[in-house]
Amino acid sequence: MSKKVRTRFAPSPTGRMHVGNLRTALYAYLIAKHEGGDFVLRVEDTDQERYVEGALDIIYRTLDKTGLIHDEGPDRDGGYGPYVQSERQAMGLYLKYARQLVEQGDAYYCFCDKERLDSLKTTVSDDGTDIVVYDKHCLGLSREEVEANLAAGKPWVIRLNVPNEGETTFHDEIYGDITVPNAELDDMILIKSDGFPTYNFANVVDDHLMGITHVVRGNEYLSSAPKYNRLYEAFGWEIPVYVHCPLITDENHKKLSKRSGHSSYEDLIDQGFVSKAVVNYVALLGWCPDDNREIFSLEELVKEFDYRHMSKSPAVFDTVKLKWMNGEYLKAMDFEEFYELAEPYICQAVTKDMDLKKIAALVKTRIEILPDIAEQIDFFQELPPYDTGLYTHKKMKTDAAKGLELLREVLPLLEAQEDYSNDALFETLKAFAGEKGYKIGYVMWPIRTAVSGKQNTPGGATEIMEVLQKDESLKRIRSGIEKLTAEQQ
Secondary structure (H helix, E strand, O other), rough: OOOEEEEEEEEOOOOOOOOOHHHHHHHHHHHHHOOEEEEEEEOOOOHHHEEEEEEEHHHHHHHHHOOOOOHHHHHHHHOOOOEHEEEEEEEOOOHHHHHHHHHHHHHEEEOOOHHHHHOOOEEOOOOEEOOOOOOOOHHOHHHHHHHHHHOOOOOOEEEEOOHHHHHHEEOOOOOOOEEEEEHOOOOOOOEEOOOOOOOOHHHHHHHHHHOOOOEEHHHHHHHHHHHHHHHHHOOOOOEEEEEOEEEEOOOOEOOHHHHHOEEEEEHHHHHOOHHHHHHHHHHHHOOOOOOOOOOOHHHHHHOOOHHHHHOOOEEEOOOOHHHHHHHHHHHHOOOHHHHHHHHHHHHHHHOOOOHHHHHHHHHHHOOOOOOOHHHHHHHHHHOOOHHHHHHHHHHEEEEEEHHHHHHHHHHHHHHHOOOOOOOHHHHHHHHHHHHHOOOOOHHHHHHHHHHHOOOOOOHHHHHHHHHEEEEEEEHHHHHHHHHHHHHHO
C-alpha cells in the first residue's frame, strides 16, 4: 500500500502573502487533496530579524479566505506538533539532530570569526555580488580543541561536511534529474551562532519528522536541493518527492516585486479582485489542464490538478488576463454576494437617495474589478458636463438637431408618465416609436445621452430613468433641450 500523501505549506511570518507563496500553498493543497492526503501548515519563524507582528494572522486569514484549509497546524494538532519552528527550537530539537551529525562525522563545529570569513569572499559578478565558499578550516580541529573552544564560550556554528569530490544527483518531478559537482556545494551552516537552525536544516528535519511525502516550493530552491539530499542521506531518511514551481514574472518578464503592486494576495483584494478569481488565476501560473480550460472552482481544481502538467518555463502574471477572469467571476456571482462586495464602491460614488441594488444590477456584468464601478455610475450622482456631439450616432441615424427634435417630442409623454419602472417606460417609448415610424434606437439614444451625459453607460435610457426616477429624469431631459437649443441659436 502506498504511503498517504502529506504536503506542507511553511511560510515565514514576514508580512503579506506573496503571490508566489500563495501558489506554493495552493499547489501543495491541490497535490494533497487530489490524492486524498493531508495538507499541513507549519510556521517557520526562526529568522527572528524578519519576523513581523501580526503576520501570522495574515497567514491564517489568507488561507481561510482562499479556502486552503489545513488539516494540521499550530491551531489543530494532528500528532506531529508543535507546528511552529521557534517552539520546536525551544525543545532543543534541531540542536539534537545537528549534534548527531557531528558525532557521525557528517557535520562539524566552526569557530571562524567574521574577519576570517570576510577574507574568504569572492566577487562573482560585475555588480559586485560576493560569495563566501568556506574552506573547511575548522573541520581539522581535534575533539579536544572543539571541547576547549566550547568550554571557553567561543561563538560557534555547526556546518554540514560536504565532500569536495564527486557529484550529487537529485530528481525533481518538473525539472527531471539534476547533477551538481560537490565542489560547488558549500559546507552550509545548520545551526547559527544564535542557536537557531537555518531555514534549510530546519526544513529537512521538520519535513522528515512530520512525514511530508511531497515538498512543493519555488524553483529558487533548486540549487539547495543537493544539500537537502546530503542531509537526508546522512540521517538515513527517505528523500521526499520534489516539486519545484517555475518562476513568476511580471508583464516585463521581471521577477514580481512589492513595487509591482500585485505582488501579494491582499494587494489584489485591495485592488478589487475577488478571492476565488485570484485562486483560479494563480492555479494557472505554471499549470495547464489537458483541455486548456480556464475557469475552475477550488473543488474542480482538486479533481483536475496533476502536477506532472506543470511547466518549467517562467509564468507571466498578466494583469489584463486576471481582470478578464475576475469579470467572469463577477458575472457568474450570486447577486446578493455581488451586492455585498459592490455596495461600498457604489456608496462612494452615489450619496443621493437612490435604489443602490438597481445600480448594482446594471454594473454587475459590465465591470472587471470592483473599483471600475465608480467610473460607470458617477453620472447618477450628478449629470456631468458633456459635449452635444454625444447626440450624434451614425448607426442610429441621429445627431444634435434630430436629438433636440426628439427630446421635445417625448418630453410631454414622459411628463404624463406616472410609472417610472423600466418595463413601463420602455413600453411607452416603444409605442411612441411605432406611432411615429421611428426605430427604437433613434428614440432611446438622445434620451440616454440627456439623462447620463456619457457615451457609455451600464444600462439603457429606461433602466437609467428607473433609477433616477421621474423628477430627476425630466430635469435632465429639460437640461438637454436647453443645451441643444442654445447651441443651435
